[in-house]
Amino acid sequence: MKEIVAVLGPGSWxxxxxxxxxxxxxxxxLWGVDSKQIAEIxxxxxxxxxxxxTQLSDGIVGYTDLEKAITGATYILFVVPTKAIRSVAKQVAALLDGKTKPVLIHASKGLEQETHKRISVIIEEEISSDLHDGLVVLSGPSHAEExxxxxxxxxxxxxxxxxxxKKVQKLFINHYFRVYxxxxxxxxxxxxxxxxxxxxGAGALHGLGYGDNAKAALMTxxxxxxxxxxxAFGADPLxxxxxxxxxxxxxxxTSIHSRNWRAGNLLGKKVPLAEVLESMGMVVEGVQTTKAAYELAQQKGIEMPITEAIYRVLxxxxDIDEVIRDLMMRDRKAE
Structure with missing residues (x-):
């Protein structure tokens, strides 16, 4: 069955x-606010x-008018940066009439600054449940380029x-894109x-010249x-x-496709953070998420030494070398 899907956010993902x-x-x-970008699409x-x-199909039509983009849509997919989720959700809520109730999906990754709320919580706060038919989070290991x-x-x-x-699973699944x-x-x-x-952090280790042992330790x-x-927030550990x-x-x-890894790699080469962020051209969600996670860990009393170390650098x-030494010389403990 052919569905109408409004994709909010014409970035890479x-x-x-x-x-x-x-x-x-x-x-x-595909909706966005940059008229030149939409015209190019x-x-x-x-x-x-x-x-x-990448060459796009002419079946992907760009919109700058949000109302036109979502009118009659059976699914609305949010793929805007975390900092824009609340404002875009408010705009969507003002345009929904409660008659055609779309399924809401979000494929963004981050935590809201100040409130530290998850993206689904933000959307549910801004879009009343009587205006949509449910909310789904779409996430997993996926570089847009690939x-x-x-x-x-x-x-x-x-x-x-x-x-x-299961509806969203069916919407996306095909021979190269499998959804669980x-x-x-x-x-x-x-x-x-x-x-x-x-x-x-993994990117920073690479930029500093460390090898696979260090990266495996950090990721594990x-x-x-x-x-x-x-x-601590109710997730299933599995x-x-x-x-x-x-x-x-x-x-x-582990990949150069990751803007977070690339940002860390530059930090490891001692490039100042402001220059790193300016050079990226896209939002580096890990920088803001580090602050949110550090503050959440402090509130909950959760031990997160790697997050704390990255917070100190950002x-x-x-000094990144001093921070690594501090991590390695922490009190001995069982795994």
Missing amino acids: GTALSMVLDENQHEVR NTEHTNKNYLPE VAKKDITTITAASGTDEIA TNSDVIGVELGAALKNIIAV RGLAEISRLGV TFIGLSGVGDLIVTG YEDA
Whole structure:
């Protein structure tokens, strides 16, 4: 069955997901606020700033008018940066009439600054349940560049309602893009957000010249931290050894496609943070998420030494070599 899907956010991930939906013969409306970018999508069928080597189908139609993009849509997919989720959700809520109730999906990864809320919580706060037919989190190990090339990818559709998760699974699944369902929304969202912190650290180790031993240590102990914080908020610990946990951590913490890894790599080469962020051209969610996770850990009394170390480098201008020495010389303990 052909569905109408409004994809909000024409960045690399929003564009790649639009390509999957178009491949599956759905009507895809890709909304953004940059009129030049949208014009490029509609006339040249490219999005060179985000996926420079990708040719888009003319079935992917760009919109700058949010009302036109979501009118009649059976699914609305949020793929905007975390800091924009609340404002975009408010705009969507003002335009929904409660008659056509779309399924809401989000594929963003992060925690809101100040409130430290998960993205699904933000959307549910801004869009009343009587205006939509359920909310699903779409997450997992997935570089947009590889999805755009139809490389094999597996991700998770998480929802408190199994029926809605299965609808989204069916919407996206095809021969190169496999979707599993999951009921642990908290675990899936926290795994997706927190692994970006560890990816920054992994990139920093590479930039400093450390080898595979150090990176494996960081990612393994980083996953332990992610699990501790997630379980404290009600997540299932098994979620963190799945696609949205260790899977996403591997792909984000080891690849040049990861903007968090690239940012960390530059930090390891002693490039100042302001210059790193300016050079990236896209949001580095791990930087803001580090602050949110550090503050949450302090509130909950959760031990997260790697997160704390990265926080010190990002927000207290601590020397990265000294921070690593401090981590390695912590009190001896059992694994």
